[in-house]
Amino acid sequence: MNIYVERAGFDSFQTEIFNICKLFFEQVEMNYESPEQSDIQLHIELRNDGIQARAATMLRAGEETRLQSVFEKQLTPDSPPDMRKRTLKRVISYTLLEVLQKHTGLEQPWGILTGVRPTKLVHLLRTTRTTEQVEQLLREEYLVTEPKIRLLIDIADRQLNVIPDFFEVGKKEVSVYIGIPFCPTKCAYCTFPAYDIRGQNGSVEAFLEGLHYEIREMGRWMRMAGLQITTIYWGGGTPTSIEAEQMDALFQTMQESFPDLTRVRELTVEAGRPDTITPDKIEVMKKWKTDRISINPQSFTQETLDLIGRHHTVKETVEKFELAREMGLSNINMDLIIGLPNEGYEEFERTLAQTERLLPESLTVHTLSFKRASKMTKNRDQYEVAERDEIQEMMTRAIEWTEEMGYVPYYMYRQKNILGNLENVGYSLPGKESLYNILMMEENQSIIGLGCGAVSKIMFPAERDEATGEEKQHIERFPNPKEPSVYNESYKEYIAKKIKLLDEAYGLVRS
Template sequence: MNVLIKGIEDERFERPLRLIANLFFEETKIHFGECDNADLEIHIHVTDTESIHASAEIKSDYSPKAVYEKDWLPYDTEKERFRQLKTAVSHVYLNVLQEMTGIQQKWGILTGIRPTKLIHKQNMLGLQAEEIHHKLKEEYLITDEKIDLMQNIVDRQLTVVPDLYDVRDEVSIYIGIPFCPTKCAYCTFPAYAIQGKQGRVDSFLAGLHYEIREMGRWMKEKGVKITTIYFGGGTPTSITAEEMDALYEEMYDSFPDVDKVREVTVEAGRPDTITPDKLKVLNKWNIDRISINPQSYTQETLKAIGRHHTV
């Protein structure tokens, strides 16, 4: 779908307009100015004097239109100013597409964001729920149904982690182990098949031990607390039980107050890497959670992508 935008040529609008259009059409391309093979032509007009005024019209037999007007909110930077302009343009753009297609987007103009972050942010500013919900509806065009869902999730999160807004003063540690039994066909991560590469594994782990020691020393000096530790990959259980044992010992020796960390997770994504000895090591060092990823319960798919375990 080629969409020609008339009236604005600021390239900063390309991505938000494309993402919104992708809610309605497949593989949208946004063009400014001219496009010989445009499937859709939308005229957007913006004035930004004492208030923001935006309008949009689709050039067709039906010619749906939308209008938005709002006073400027105080801003200190050009980025904050543009954010208000982007909201105005997104409003009228979404509304004319909804009118043309008859499809209502229940998440409004939101694309590519964890919606609950919006409620958490407003909670931290001290706003009441009713005020937050009104803002979500007016500013982002989110429906009541989705706002209720967001609030329900936020309530559950705050029940599980009552001091959620305080953990921003702490850090979460991610430790990557870039080795797997085999390289899956679909994988785009920097991970490598471990077979025949023990020299690489040894040198990597030596560097990792050094980095853990240095980061631990820095965190102790700065008084930094740790919320969670996550061993990802690759497949962290690809290394031997002895190597795992030494790595977790380094973690306990180097990082501050590991016994007070809320959760230590080790990915065990490839079931064929899990052995009784490795489970004993995980238990020995009080690993709270392992993450096992079968990837598929179709044997032909496992074979096609390069996994050597069975369903």
């Protein structure tokens, strides 16, 4: 879809214009030069006289205006520059969305919210507004639909209940993410650091040696900084791809190096792939008091698993789930994906029916997203996925079904190129919410990432914006190398840089 945009009164905001157009069309080519070659012609006018921000978007055919939307917002002479800029973005996005909704007949459930973390925005807005004011703002200025507003407020409220010190937890505590970059095979939709455990990309032993070293060094830093750990999350890859003895040794090093493990509120191991779970690994997880594991079916249709390269069977998912239960693991999460190739409503119903038999304590319902680097995206034309309406129907069914089963939504996020412009939602039985998922998504404490592909998110002290009263958080991301071979060669260098950054963020001065 070639979209010609003529801008009057401004020459910026290309990203915002693209992001809104992208919500409506799978392939979008922006064109600021020649109306002749376009499928749609848009004219956007922006007026900013310091007192009022006014945008008008028109959809034209030659000289004729077919559709139009106008939106105005008052500015105050003392509004700070970034607040003005945000207002300008909002008025442009609003009018563009309205025009394209009318043109295509597609209602965008999330309105002009295109970011990954809408609940984070809700928490932020509620620091200076009442819940009713936030709802009104989302409805009238962000054009978010009523069900999505409810979802946001419900989730934000639940998070505050589950983590009573939600706004304070970053001051004296951090969370830890451990990245084990191996999997038995690579799934077609995956962009995580997941290398075939039998492959040649750096030896597993060499990687583990680096990881032990990193655990010791970061443990030393946390103790020196006087920080406790709120949650520990083993992800990757699939952490249970390594042997039980190797897992045990890592836990042992953590106990020797990290601050008091008895004060950790939650320990999760994302076992993920059923084909990696064995009784001896479950024993190790139990020995180290793992609170929560994930066993991820994604789908209970065998043909789908084969098509997406998961190389395990539906039967195996059920067997491993039952094994974990029998051995006493009482908090199991499952991930499901809506919109996997060749799957429609019928297959999704089958997945829900099977999930109902197992009743995991929590469930993350993802909507398939075509991530740029995945095998699936590179071979996009080989995969058939359901149409937008069917995706929406499956999502609606997931919402009804989780409610019937007694699950409550407790965290959510959105991704680029997600089917139907929908969302990923984590549900749990009340009291079984994953604290790590909340903390990682809402970004209210530092996450220290160890191992391959782990991204540390380091929080610098918040500053209050005098004009808006809002707290401004500066977060620095620090990624470890994704590839085991690179990690194995350079982990010491990375650890030293990470410690330097952490020292800065926590105001630690070394003599």
